[in-house]
Amino acid sequence: MQTKLDDRYGRTALPWRRRAFWIGVAVFAVAAIAYLVWITLQNSLDDISIAETGYLVVDERAVTVSFQATPPSGARFACAIQALDEDFGVVGWRVVEYGPFPDTTRSFTERVPTLALATTGTVKECWTI
Template identity: 55%
Template sequence: MTTQAQLDDRYGRTRSPRRRIVLWSVVGVVAVALTVALGWTTVANNLASVTSTDTGFAVTDAERVTISFQITAPVGQPVACAIEAQDEEHGTVGWRVVEYPASEDHTRAFSEEIPTLALATTGFVNSCWVP
């Protein structure tokens, strides 16, 4: 009677230790490559990101609101920000895109005035980006 081990030997179905080592080596290399790629993507996205912090607003009258804010951006890159004024029902009553030239400062503070269509109750930075 023929055993399973004899059949495996006869038809080449044995698993050699070398085959297992090669398989796990390939799996390890792929895992390391994916980890490095994910890490690089995260770092590259953070290097080019722009963050803003609202520091205050002042409603001048029914036609103007002044917004104060700080931005943190990559050094040597121009920055654009969309600033917005809203009324008490959170409707947009003023909107403006402001652009700032490149600077050697990482963090900068600004104060901008937005013309409004009605009395605003708040003003803030909607978003900032590197154009």
């Protein structure tokens, strides 16, 4: 009588293969979530915050770009700085490397040589090296 009720209401024990499958799925899910959390934290620790503070078109052959960078403490980093024309075409490009600094936020002004008259200068991207 009890086995009939157990079968009817689904209270039977799972076969070992089905139980092993669900344990494997749970372990995989936990490992995948842990990996995603680790990658997210690792990427956020390497981020460099950039705040552009201005630019100055010097002449037809140069533009200066001013910005503040906040890298991870003591990290070496590089920035790609570009000069753009009125159609947003790149007319100048420079990659500058910076040594580790004890300060967290530093101000920089970089001169970018251009091939034609630029109308703006900007920091394209910064990364740790």
